[in-house]
Amino acid sequence: xxxxxxxxxxxxxxxxxxxxxxxxxxxxxxxxxxxxxxxxxxxxxxxxxxxxxxxxxxxxxxxxxxxxxxxxxxxxxxxxxxxxxxxxxxxxxxxxxxxxxxxxxxxxxxxxxxxxxxxxxxxxxxxxxxxxxxxxxxxxxxxxxxxxxxxxxxxxxxxxxxxxxxxxxxxxxxxxxxxxxxxxxxxxxxxxxxxxxxxxxxxxxxxxxxxxxxxxxxxxxxxxxxxxxxxxxxxxxxxxxxxxxxxxxxxxxxxxxxxxxxxxxxxxxxxxxxxxxxxxxxxxxxxxxxxxxxxxxxxxxxxx
Numbered sequence: 001x002x003x004x005x006x007x008x009x010x011x012x013x014x015x016x017x018x019x020x021x022x023x024x025x026x027x028x029x030x031x032x033x034x035x036x037x038x039x040x041x042x043x044x045x046x047x048x049x050x051x052x053x054x055x056x057x058x059x060x061x062x063x064x065x066x067x068x069x070x071x072x073x074x075x076x077x078x079x080x081x082x083x084x085x086x087x088x089x090x091x092x093x094x095x096x097x098x099x100x101x102x103x104x105x106x107x108x109x110x111x112x113x114x115x116x117x118x119x120x121x122x123x124x125x126x127x128x129x130x131x132x133x134x135x136x137x138x139x140x141x142x143x144x145x146x147x148x149x150x151x152x153x154x155x156x157x158x159x160x161x162x163x164x165x166x167x168x169x170x171x172x173x174x175x176x177x178x179x180x181x182x183x184x185x186x187x188x189x190x191x192x193x194x195x196x197x198x199x200x201x202x203x204x205x206x207x208x209x210x211x212x213x214x215x216x217x218x219x220x221x222x223x224x225x226x227x228x229x230x231x232x233x234x235x236x237x238x239x240x241x242x243x244x245x246x247x248x249x250x251x252x253x254x255x256x257x258x259x260x261x262x263x264x265x266x267x268x269x270x271x272x273x274x275x276x277x278x279x280x281x282x283x284x285x286x287x288x289x290x291x292x293x294x295x296x297x298x299x300x301x302x303x304x
Contacts, residue, residue, distance in 0.1 A: 018288055019189035044181050050244035057239055058093040061174050070098040070125070072174035072239075075163045076118070077101070078111030079271040081178030081242065083118055083262060084252045088241045089176055090122045097176060099126045100166060102159045104272075105133045110263050111271035121260040129162045135218045139203075140274070142210035149287050151278045157198050161219035164230060173236050180242035183249060183268065189289075198223050 009016040010030035016022070023031040045053070065071040074089060074097045076082045089097045101115055119126045139154045167175060200222040207215060221230070230236045256262035268291075270276045279291045 018290070021189065040181055044243060046244065046246045054093060054241060054244040057241075057244075058095055061095055061239075065096075065174065068171070069096075070172060071095040072176050073098045073100050073163065073167050073172045074176045074178075075100050075102070075159060076115055076126075077159075077271050078107070078114035079178075079265065079268070080249065080252060080256075081180060081183060083114060083178075083256055084247065085176055085178035085242055086118055086122065086124065087256065087259075088245055090124060092245065093241060097124060098172065099124050100163050101126060101128045102162045103128055103130045104155050104158045105131065105136050106155065106272045106274040108271055108273055108276075110265065114262050114271070117260045117262055118256075127166070129166065129219075131158050131162070131219075132217045134213060135215050138211050138213045139207060139215060139218060142207050145210040146206045148206075149283065149289065151282065152275055153203075155272060155274065157203065157220060158218065160198060160226075161221040164221050164226060164236070165219055167236065168230065168234055173234070175236060175238045177238060177240055178242060179240045180247055182242065182247045188291075198226070 005017055005020065007017050008022075008024060008028070010022075010024070010033055011028035012033040013030060015030050015032045025034065061071050072089065072095060074082065074086050076086055076099045078101075086097060086099060089095055099115075099119060115126070118124070136154065136158065140151075143151055143154055163175070167173075198221060200220055203220065253262075253264045257264065265271060284290045
């Protein structure tokens with residue numbers, strides 16, 4: 001990949017000038033590191049303070065959902081973060097989550113097995129939304145033809161939109177996610193595809209140029225609806241319980257393996273066959289972007 005500036009790597013993490021907008025201070029520390037130290041770490045509580053906050057949230061969820069079948073909804077992929085979030089919700093917080101899985105056609109057998117083991121082991125209810133495979137393929141091929149860097153957007157859009165549409169339809173107001181500071185504490189570079197939310201203009205433009213079949217059933221909730229309609233009109237709230245409990249990747253994997261027979265993956269997001277291909281082969285060879293750097297960066301920061 002052509003470099004527009006001299007190569008430099010952060011003295012505290014492994015992020016480097018493959019992000020062309022990275023900033024270094026006089027110590028050679030990147031803005032990823034300084035943002036973590038100044039803005040994230042001071043507000044990240046996994047001790048008694050975090051536990052107390054977590055229990056307050058749990059009490060509010062229980063009180064407002066006591067006449068419903070479920071207290072909240074959790075999207076489960078079979079990967080570590082969402083699996084551990086489901087465990088925390090049921091065993092630590094003591095709430096009644098509905099487990100929601102979106103089958104976009106790329107599940108590995110290990111991911112499917114992990115979902116089944118958690119559902120049975122935690123005695124939870126599972127709802128699976130199956131995306132129309134022909135539409136999924138058509139949109140994915142359209143994105144590949146567009147040659148933009150983030151080829152995981154069709155899957156991400158399907159997961160996010162399907163869950164929120166289902167939650168709204170079934171009047172579930174609380175969404176618990178596996179998002180966390182421990183393994184995702186810093187933003188992904190926008191040049192790598194790290195844009196928040198769903199850009200329906202982008203989807204429609206790419207599909208109009210390269211798609212071949214109408215997206216009649218493919219779910220799309222645009223970011224404006226999510227930020228305003230779902231939050232302020234429908235009253236939906238998102239909680240990230242893994243930010244309020246100790247969450248170490250190795251310890252969490254060991255717990256899930258021992259309790260449920262859960263199987264770990266080599267890398268983050270390997271529960272999807274397409275994501276494994278996209279992150280480990282296509283992205284680094286086409287653009288020089290290695291998402292493993294993000295994972296290793298988080299691991300170095302969580303051992304603070």
